[in-house]
Amino acid sequence: MSVEMGAAREWKVTPASAFGRRVKECVPVGLLATATGIIVAMLAVILGNIFLNGVEWISWEFLTSPPREGMMAGGIYPAIFGTVFLVLLMTIAAVPIGVITAIYLNEYAPRVTAAQVKSRLARARGREWLIEFWRLWQVYLTGITRTAVATLAGVPSIVFGLFGLGFFVQFIGAGIDRVLYGGELVFGQPAIIWAALTLALLTLPVIIVATEEALRAVPQDLRDASLALGATRWQTISRVVLPQALPGIITGMILTISRGAGEVAPILFTGAAYFLPHLPTRLNDQFMHLGYHVFILSTQSPNVEKTRPILYATVLVLLVLTFSLNLVGVMIRMRMRKRWRRGR
Amino acid sequence: MNAPPISRRPEVRRDDARAPSSTAAKMRVEHLDFFYGDTKVLHDITIDFPEKRVTALIGPSGCGKSTLLRALNRMNDTIPETRVEGRVFLDGEDIYAPRVDVVRLRQRVGMVFQKSNPFPKSVFDNVAYGLRINGLVRSRGELEARVEESLRQAALWDEVKDRLHESALMLSGGQQQRLCIARALAVRPEVLLMDEPASALDPIATQKIEELIYELKKAYTIIIVTHNMQQAARISDITGFLWMGRLIEVGPTVKIFTNPDEKMTEDYITGRFG
Numbered sequence: 001m002s003v004e005m006g007a008a009r010e011w012k013v014t015p016a017s018a019f020g021r022r023v024k025e026c027v028p029v030g031l032l033a034t035a036t037g038i039i040v041a042m043l044a045v046i047l048g049n050i051f052l053n054g055v056e057w058i059s060w061e062f063l064t065s066p067p068r069e070g071m072m073a074g075g076i077y078p079a080i081f082g083t084v085f086l087v088l089l090m091t092i093a094a095v096p097i098g099v100i101t102a103i104y105l106n107e108y109a110p111r112v113t114a115a116q117v118k119s120r121l122a123r124a125r126g127r128e129w130l131i132e133f134w135r136l137w138q139v140y141l142t143g144i145t146r147t148a149v150a151t152l153a154g155v156p157s158i159v160f161g162l163f164g165l166g167f168f169v170q171f172i173g174a175g176i177d178r179v180l181y182g183g184e185l186v187f188g189q190p191a192i193i194w195a196a197l198t199l200a201l202l203t204l205p206v207i208i209v210a211t212e213e214a215l216r217a218v219p220q221d222l223r224d225a226s227l228a229l230g231a232t233r234w235q236t237i238s239r240v241v242l243p244q245a246l247p248g249i250i251t252g253m254i255l256t257i258s259r260g261a262g263e264v265a266p267i268l269f270t271g272a273a274y275f276l277p278h279l280p281t282r283l284n285d286q287f288m289h290l291g292y293h294v295f296i297l298s299t300q301s302p303n304v305e306k307t308r309p310i311l312y313a314t315v316l317v318l319l320v321l322t323f324s325l326n327l328v329g330v331m332i333r334m335r336m337r338k339r340w341r342r343g344r
Numbered sequence: 345m346n347a348p349p350i351s352r353r354p355e356v357r358r359d360d361a362r363a364p365s366s367t368a369a370k371m372r373v374e375h376l377d378f379f380y381g382d383t384k385v386l387h388d389i390t391i392d393f394p395e396k397r398v399t400a401l402i403g404p405s406g407c408g409k410s411t412l413l414r415a416l417n418r419m420n421d422t423i424p425e426t427r428v429e430g431r432v433f434l435d436g437e438d439i440y441a442p443r444v445d446v447v448r449l450r451q452r453v454g455m456v457f458q459k460s461n462p463f464p465k466s467v468f469d470n471v472a473y474g475l476r477i478n479g480l481v482r483s484r485g486e487l488e489a490r491v492e493e494s495l496r497q498a499a500l501w502d503e504v505k506d507r508l509h510e511s512a513l514m515l516s517g518g519q520q521q522r523l524c525i526a527r528a529l530a531v532r533p534e535v536l537l538m539d540e541p542a543s544a545l546d547p548i549a550t551q552k553i554e555e556l557i558y559e560l561k562k563a564y565t566i567i568i569v570t571h572n573m574q575q576a577a578r579i580s581d582i583t584g585f586l587w588m589g590r591l592i593e594v595g596p597t598v599k600i601f602t603n604p605d606e607k608m609t610e611d612y613i614t615g616r617f618g
Contacts, residue, residue, distance in 0.1 A: 221461035229474035230451035
């Protein structure tokens with residue numbers, strides 16, 4: 001090395017072929033830029049179109065009054081109210097189950113394969129055999145749960161709608177009526193509670209996956225530190241892991257909410273109403289919904305030209321609602337991150 | 345020793361015929377084999393850790409010294425597909441016996457990790473963590489006293505006393521590691537396991553940790569893993585040399601570093617391999 005230090009190299013830093021190499025480098029960069037550009041442009045066209053066509057119809061009256069004259073005038077207040085109410089119920093139903101499932105899958109489920117447990121089961125005797133046997137069941141249970149979550153995420157939303165009608169409305173609802181109300185029609189019809197539960201099923205995988213991701217991001221170091229101090233597994237989870245994962249969990253919640261707010265298919269048969277003169281106040285009321293209202297306005301209107309601005313304005317409201325939810329989520333996350341950096 | 349037994353039926357274990365003959369050792373490992381899946385990483389380890397002494401475990405990377413250390417407070421339990429054969433005794437009790445309460449074991453055998461891992465909480469809350477979860481203090485005043493005592497023991501009090509309620513993550517690397525030591529000391533363990541506690545620190549911070557270990561051995565049994573041989577020579581009373589999952593030699597540090605029995609030990613400490 002030292003002898004050769006001063007000697008001139010055979011090649012220079014600007015070889016003759018540099019131009020060709022630079023051209024070749026342009027190809028992937030160009031492809032990436034084009035792909036990104038297309039996406040941004042599409043988003044801009046969609047949002048711009050909706051905003052420009054919808055903004056002039058937005059007024060205080062539009063946001064606070066019910067539709068009039070066969071939906072050709074008036075506002076969309078019942079639909080806004082119904083959407084918020086629905087999403088709230090859905091969150092209450094979906095978040096606890098989703099978070100608990102994710103905690104089980106990431107923190108408690110055994111991280112071994114069935115084959116490994118089986119080989120130990122074959123060797124084990126007595127008390128140890130029972131422990132391994134129980135663990136084998138946990139392995140199977142975990143496998144089934146993971147498959148179920150993945151499958152649930154892939155089911156088309158209209159199928160959820162039909163399932164909700166068949167299971168919640170006609171089976172559970174009608175069952176409640178038969179047992180508690182002597183056959184009188186109370187819960188055995190489309191209602192906001194059934195729509196919310198159907199939506200909760202649809203959004204469950206989103207919560208589970210997001211929560212698991214957040215839990216996985218908590219360093220094993222911190223769990224070890226807690227366990228080494230004599231903490232139990234649950235103390236470690238509740239005092240170290242969950243606080244650390246909370247921003248991620250909240251993000252998952254917000255994603256779920258904004259996804260749920262826009263879905264129409266699952267509520268089509270389970271509770272959404274074409275038009276209601278009153279707001280839903282009980283769990284077995286039907287409700288109006290922004291997404292469904294858009295569908296109604298665009299397909300059921302007696303005068304398409306006259307309803308078009310209302311249609312655009314409704315879509316705009318739905319978008320703003322969803323976006324501001326996302327924004328709130330991002331803000332909560334940032335505040336929490338900051339708080340931890342300060343260590344409170 | 346008035347510490348609560350880790351096993352719920354200690355009298356049975358104490359009368360056990362397999363209990364170790366020597367009682368001078370605070371911890372004793374007997375014929376320990378350790379497996380990751382089907383791979384055996386520790387082979388027939390037998391070693392005593394005397395009370396209120398510093399025992400250093402040295403050896404090349406991957407020789408199993410950290411695994412052995414983690415076997416002493418059952419931290420390996422958190423790694424899936426691991427298996428232990430043989431016995432580890434704490435004050436004569438087998439810590440791998442079926443009725444052992446792992447939580448209580450870890451209160452008595454504390455641990456400091458290679459990478460400092462303070463919780464993203466305040467300095468105070470970090471030290472108070474073990475006291476709170478184990479319900480070791482009855483009042484706020486007692487809690488504050490114990491936190492201060494632990495921080496003093498870890499030689500950190502003067503540096504952090506004015507910012508107890510700031511995030512632990514604001515401290516320097518060396519301070520964070522001493523905080524982790526304070527956190528471990530707060531629950532008043534009897535044995536302190538240290539897994540290369542200074543390997544990520546600069547020389548000055550390292551020196552502080554070493555001085556601290558020298559102070560702590562008056563009250564604690566310390567077992568430290570290090571791949572820094574000068575460090576082992578400086579701070580330990582007893583040194584064990586591991587190679588490929590086997591305990592090649594163990595004895596007084598002075599002897600190991602001046603006149604080891606095994607050729608392999610001599611080759612390692614003189615830097616001929618590893």
